[in-house]
Amino acid sequence: MKWSYRIARISGIDVRIHVTFLLLPAFFGFAGWRDAGWPGAVGEVSFIAALFFCVLLHEFGHAMAGRRYGIRTPDITLLPIGGVARMDQIPDKPSMELVIAVAGPAVNVAIATVLAGILMLTGGILAGPDNTLRVMLHNLLVVNCGLIIFNMIPAFPMDGGRVLRALLAMKFSHLGATRVAARTGQVLACGFAVLGFFGNPMLMLIALFVFNGAQVELQYAVQQDQYEQMLREMMARNDPRQL
Numbered sequence: 001m002k003w004s005y006r007i008a009r010i011s012g013i014d015v016r017i018h019v020t021f022l023l024l025p026a027f028f029g030f031a032g033w034r035d036a037g038w039p040g041a042v043g044e045v046s047f048i049a050a051l052f053f054c055v056l057l058h059e060f061g062h063a064m065a066g067r068r069y070g071i072r073t074p075d076i077t078l079l080p081i082g083g084v085a086r087m088d089q090i091p092d093k094p095s096m097e098l099v100i101a102v103a104g105p106a107v108n109v110a111i112a113t114v115l116a117g118i119l120m121l122t123g124g125i126l127a128g129p130d131n132t133l134r135v136m137l138h139n140l141l142v143v144n145c146g147l148i149i150f151n152m153i154p155a156f157p158m159d160g161g162r163v164l165r166a167l168l169a170m171k172f173s174h175l176g177a178t179r180v181a182a183r184t185g186q187v188l189a190c191g192f193a194v195l196g197f198f199g200n201p202m203l204m205l206i207a208l209f210v211f212n213g214a215q216v217e218l219q220y221a222v223q224q225d226q227y228e229q230m231l232r233e234m235m236a237r238n239d240p241r242q243l
């Protein structure tokens with residue numbers, strides 16, 4: 001990805017950060033500073049760092065699930081709208097795609113469970129609604145729950161959309177399943193755009209990302225289908241060119 005830089009290499013996977021990502025701590029840090037001075041800025045930037053650490057773990061969930069099937073993830077890039085794990089191949093079985101897609105949100109379920117546990121067990125130690133650490137852990141729990149719900153919206157190529165395609169592909173052709181998932185994703189993307197227009201502008205960016213992503217994946221599935229059909233026809237004619 002252009003304009004992205006490697007910041008770490010973990011378990012053979014490059015962790016990259018896109019320059020636009022830096023707008024996020026800059027924006028929230030400034031907002032925190034304006035409201036509560038330097039402690040406010042530090043608080044906001046630490047929260048963004050903790051949140052994106054959860055996003056990174058989510059992407060590692062996809063990568064590790066892919067590794068189980070021999071699919072490599074050369075890199076994970078952090079963008080202001082979330083993370084992207086780039087895999088070197090598309091899972092060829094619907095069950096693989098299902099497991100890989102669910103593995104990301106499953107990591108957030110695990111994080112949310114741990115956070116809820118810590119909050120419950122430390123009720124006495126971190127008592128009081130004004131305890132900074134407690135507020136931060138609580139906000140992190142809320143955001144993780146939000147990530148689980150948002151990612152499971154069937155807006156292909158988001159995780160929920162991949163789950164939808166995998167389930168459809170168990171019953172219908174890969175192309176048919178992709179077509180339904182991609183069109184559903186694009187309709188939902190239009191919904192995100194409208195919501196974003198009246199609310200959070202970040203949703204408009206996500207809408208664009210989903211709409212384009214769905215189109216690209218659909219085109220890819222069409223090409224793949226044409227290629228497979230050509231191979232089948234050659235085989236039927238016993239054409240040596242295929243060999």
Ligand SMILES: [Zn+2]
Binds near residue numbers: 058062151
């Ligand atoms: Zn994901």
